[in-house]
Amino acid sequence: MQVPSNATSGLRRESAGAPPSDSSGIIEWLMTETRDDRFIDNIFIDMCNRLNQAGIPVSRGTLHFRILHPQWLGARILWQRGMEEADIQTFGFGIEDSDRYRNSPVNDLHNGAAEVRQRLEPAAFANAPPYPLYDELRIEGHTDYIAWPLKHTLGKNHIITFGSDRPGGFSDDDITALAELLPAFALVSEIRLKNRLARTLLETYVGPHASEQILAGATTRGSGVTVGAAILICDLRDFTGISDMWPRDDVIELLNGYFDAMAEPIERHGGEILKFMGDGLLAIFPLSNTRACGDLLAAIREAQTAMTALNEENVKKGYQPLGYGIGVHVGDVMYGNIGSRSRLDFTVIGPTVNVASRLESLTKELKRPVLLSRAFVEIAGCEAKIPGCETKMENVGSHLLRGLSEPIDVFAF
Known part of the structure; x- marks a missing residue:
């Protein structure tokens, strides 16, 4: 779809007395002096300010990026004259079905327009498309608007826009100078x-802390550190039967709901989910945070509440309530890269992880959804006899776990 440059015929002109626009210095700055700037929003702000210093009257600028993120379809970076920091807004999936998006120059560009230009002063606005954005820009005092595709490699197109508040808007030379920057x-x-x-994808698949380690160069097999951590392992009950009996889409919906109920409280309280294992997950709460054990318990309590609400909704839909088991232990773990020469996993291993896993398995036998080791309970300060404990613990006896030579005391709540 080719969108015409609305109401521009015969109106492009040089602003009286304005010096010719020149962006060559800004292009040189972009190519040679921004290499140490990490964030594109900061570069964009600097560029807009430099455009004004060069005599190009930019009063507003936006960048629209499509991003690879499990929650967001895209993001918009907005700068207006006088702003020291850009406004960054994310947009969820489904925004393309909204009237706001359909009636916008951004949609025109996504549909193939090579340029969208709209003068906003009354003489040129009579035949403008009825886009809400144009009305908003006029109210803010802008007189001109132009938008282009921002072409990246392999056919990836994003969008860049500029607005002006100078009477008469952008001149022909201004438009040429802006286009030369693209x-x-x-x-x-x-x-x-x-x-x-790259950072977002790593955070999505391995978590924020592991992603930082990987991006910092921790990619050698066997590299890692020993850290003290509280370990949480969770598993869904009877998932094999569910996956065999239920339609695929229903299984995926239930599994996602279960992981939302478990994962969101973990992440909210400072835990990091290192992996999803089919219908289970492995999370750590590093003891470098002095509140790690208390945060883990708070996460479990919130997850239990979320699971209760989820099961109420599932029952209304005719599904059986979902059961789960959680095992918790604390101690030193090896945190780093493990795997084959060409395929690595950034995870934790060690006896502490094994005990947490055995405790999770023990929940099936004891019919208690959450089991914790005495070592964890003592560090957390939550044994029933300890004053000030917020969570009542019940000692459910000593149990010999597979792989251990001595039984350990186990608690439930």
């Missing part, structure tokens, strides 16, 4: 965006 800015923005996407 290839250089596309290169600079793609590098930053791909860095951000």
Whole structure:
């Protein structure tokens, strides 16, 4: 779809007395002086300010990026004159079905327009498309608006826009100067965006702390550190039967609901989920945080509440309530890279993880959904006889776990 440059015929002109626009210095700055700037929003702010210093009257600018994220379809970076920091807004999946998106120049560009130009002063606005954005820009005092695709490699197109508040808007030379910036800015923005996407993908699949370690160079097999941590292992009950009997889409919906109920409280309280294992998960709460054990318990309590609510909804839909088991232990673990020469997993291993796993398995035998080792309970300060404990613990006896030579005291709540 090619969108016409609305109401521009005969209206492009040089602003009286304005010096010719020149972006060559800004292009050189983009290519040679931004290499140490990590964030594209900061570069964009600096560029807009430099455009004004060069005599190009930019009063507003936006970047629209599509991003690879499990929760967000895209993001918009907004700068307006006088802002020291850009406003960054994310957009969820489904926004493309909204009237706001359909009636916008961004949609026009996504549908193939090479340029969208709209003068906003009354003489040129009579035949403008009825886009809410244009009305908002006029109220804010902008007189001109132009938007282009921002072309990245392999056919990836994003969007860049500029607005002006100068009477008469942008001149022909202004438009030429802005257009000349696009290839250089596309290169600079793609590098930053791909860095951000790499970080986002790593955070999505291995968690924020592990992603930092990997991006910092911890990619050698066997590299790692010993850390003290509280370990939580959770597993869904009877998932094999559910997956065999229920339709695939129902199974995926139930599994996602279960993981939301468990994972969101863990992450909210500072835990890190290192992996999802089919219908289970492994999370750590590093003891470098002095409240790690208390945070883990708070996460479990919130997860239990979330699971109760989820099961109420599942029962209304005709499903059986979902059961689960959680095992918790604390101690030193090896945290690092393990795997084959070409395929690594950033995870934790060691006896502490094994005990947490055995406790999770013991929940089936004892018919208690959450079991914790005495070592964890003592560090957390939550044994029933300890004053000030927020969580009542019940000692359910000593149990010999597989792989251990001595039984350990086990608690439930």
